[in-house]
Amino acid sequence: MPVISYDLPERFVAGAVGRPGDRAFYLQARSGRRVTSVGLEKFQVTLLAERLEELLDEVLRRSGGDAPVPAVAPSELQDDGPLDQPVEEEFRVGAMALAWDPDDEQVVIEAQEVTETEEEPEVGEDDPAIVVLRVRISAAQARAFAERALKVVAAGRPPCPLCGLPLDGDGHVCPRQNGYLG
Secondary structure (H helix, E strand, C coil): CCEEEEECCCEEEEEEECCCCCCEEEEEEEECCEEEEEEECHHHHHHHHHHHHHHHHHHHHHCCCCCCCCCCCCHHHCCCCCCCCCCCEEEEEEEEEEEEECCCCEEEEEEEECCCCCCCCCCCCCCCCCCEEEEEEEHHHHHHHHHHHHHHHHCCCCECCCCCCECECCECECHHHCCCEC
């Protein structure tokens, strides 16, 4: 299984390209001139950010506050810049995994390529064709990543005040109004 690995990259962010309602979402890691972008769905960005926050909060709680985990993202790590250009998708993300490495006191994020095959590999076997992006970041970087990721997701179309579904420029068919434009 090929692994694209970044250990404490200069930059690891979630971002979007396109207009609200027609955006493509990416995770992007950069170290020096090396940049890797992988595509994923909006809900995956949200889940990753939320689970990162939960993981960091749990590490902080279990350590009794002794772990090097900031309660909030440090302001010096705030990154509101656009994705590095050109954005060239290495692969689409299927499964993701999160872990806390207590030895290095880092968060490990793995994004695995979506597979087209219906067959599951045998237990203990890896599919040699599946590509994985593995990024190791500090707890502070993880807090900053999660904060930015939630902002990127929230920058989309506003929700309908009745049903919560996204509004298009010309309204939407609202289920709370029995299919009338909301």
